[in-house]
Amino acid sequence: MDRELFARPGDPQAFALFYRRHVDRIVRFAAQRVPDPADAADVAAATFVVALRGAEHYDPRRGEPEAWLIGIAARLIANDRRRKVREALALAKLESRALLQDDDIERLVQLMDNSALVRSTYEALCHLPPQAREAVLLVGPEGLTEAEAAAVVGTSTVAFRMRLSRARRRLARLIADEAPPRASAAREGPSRLQRKSGPERASGPIMTEVAQ
Template structure:
């Protein structure tokens, strides 16, 4: 679990200002967890290390584009890493199982859902399976693909209010299921 005192927003802002020490602190705080996520997706430690390296370069160069209105800073750095890993898998023609990536994304969202992380992976799979397909799709688009509620609304041709309600209820159901 991340330190309660670590300020991800301030750290990303410092990275955006070019403060190298901030990137070092971010690496010390999350590097091992990011490596775990990348390794779980690509199933290769050396490749996962390369992906995490590339992710930190992307975090460093893109920190100024982080928008706290679209999600948490911690979620954003994990999203950068996941996207790089998924892009690698797609470029290699390897199939990506949506539930596996949803599992990673949802397990990482600990600060939002108060879960203990990847250790409950199997349980998350079972809980996701209990959601109606459209609601599960909304959660996956939000936490795996990084779509905003408006983007999900457009993608699914569903009213924005409905998408927001589905995600809110789905997260509540997932919390309840995770017990």
């Protein structure tokens, strides 16, 4: 059914169908990887802008359309996210933040609260190289399986698993080395920084360790 969009890239109806099919997951995916609801809105909007522009380049061998979208979103978040996202939105003349209302913000914040990716992890991600960042972002809540992510980035599952594992180890070291959180941090509750995250935890999935 998604093929409609790709068969009729100039058809707004096809796009609307495609959008409705996938927007919720993209919003949830973004909300669980950026620290700010407005950022999540931007990423979601920019993902569809980018997808619209590039529908004719979708390669089915790189995964299902939804995985393709997730890959776009992850890459927007991973690669100099604010600039790329703003670029995409400016080119489409969209101000997605202006579309957010209180109910939406509340809803997004709930998603973020339940997210495994707290601010400290998010900030530490910024110190990883883009490919490593992208790998960490692709999998996890609302994300892709390792096999799906491997297809999206165009590598083998084995190679992707190695990339992800190295990225997570580096991330764990970055977080462990980080200073204690400032008092003005927006989130309270047990942050990863207050728990010893030594090498023995590094092999586990970072995302799901940080919960309540």
